[in-house]
Amino acid sequence: MARAMSLFVAGMLGFALSRNLLFSVVCLFVSGFSTVSAQTLNVGAIITWDKNAHDFGEITAGEKVEHTFKFENTGAEPLVITNVQVTCGCTTPKGWPRDPIAPGKKAELVVQFNSTGKIGRQNKVVTVISNAAEGNSQVTFAATVLEKKIQN
Secondary structure (H helix, E strand, O other): OHHHHHHHHHHHHHHHHHHHHHHHHHHHHHHOOOOOOHHHHOOOEOEEEOOOEEEEEEEEOOOEEEEEEEEEEOOOOOEOEEEEEEOOOOEEEEEOOOOOEOOOOEEEEEEEEEOOOOOEEEEEEEEEEEOEOOOOEEEEEEEEEEOOOOOO
């Protein structure tokens, strides 16, 4: 009787372990599918940049340069940009749409960089605060600021 009981318990333990193992494998398999992005599902508003980085190349100290970043709302809901943040006073967001951008519509963000007081390689980040399904979005730009040559 004791031997039969121990075989029964061992069998149940083996069944429980194999069931837990199967459950773990199924969970791992399913979790691989749960990392689908909002863009894949096409839900909410989605900012899709034509190009999210720009290099001005070499510019002279004191020069002001501008770039227009173009984007499209590739989502299923209107995109609302509530703010554009910069990390330095040398960078100014000059314009962005204040009205909602309908799905499938294109728009622009204009950014100006003032190189006064800057020398060398400059890398700047501009953060777009919006209702985009994937959160805030960023664009970057760079420039190499050369010293202004003083003419005699």
